[in-house]
Amino acid sequence: SFEIALARSAMTLQVPAGRSILEVLQENGVDVPSSCEQGACGTCVCGVLEGEPEHQDVYLSAAERAANDQIMTCVSRARSARLVLDI
Numbered sequence: 001s002f003e004i005a006l007a008r009s010a011m012t013l014q015v016p017a018g019r020s021i022l023e024v025l026q027e028n029g030v031d032v033p034s035s036c037e038q039g040a041c042g043t044c045v046c047g048v049l050e051g052e053p054e055h056q057d058v059y060l061s062a063a064e065r066a067a068n069d070q071i072m073t074c075v076s077r078a079r080s081a082r083l084v085l086d087i
C-alpha cells in the first residue's frame with residue numbers, strides 16, 4: 001500500500017493493494033472524473049506535486065511519464081511510499 005496526500009483538501013488516504021487511487025478517492029467523497037477506468041482515455045488525470053508515480057496507463061507519452069507530474073488515478077500506483085496529489 002501507499003499513501004496519497006491531497007494538497008488542496010488537506011486529506012491523507014491509504015491506497016491498499018488491489019484498490020485504485022480513483023476508487024479510494026471516490027470512496028472518500030473526492031470527485032475525480034473518470035471514464036474508461038483502464039488507463040486509456042486520460043479523464044482521471046491528477047497532478048503530482050511530490051513522489052514518484054508507477055505509471056500503468058497507456059495514455060501518457062514517455063516524456064510525460066518521465067516528468068512525474070501527472071498520474072492516471074484509475075490504474076497507476078506509486079513507487080514512493082507517498083504521493084502528493086494536486087487535488
Ligand code: FES
Nearest residue numbers: 035037041042074
Ligand atoms: Fe480513462 Fe483513467 S478513466 S485513463
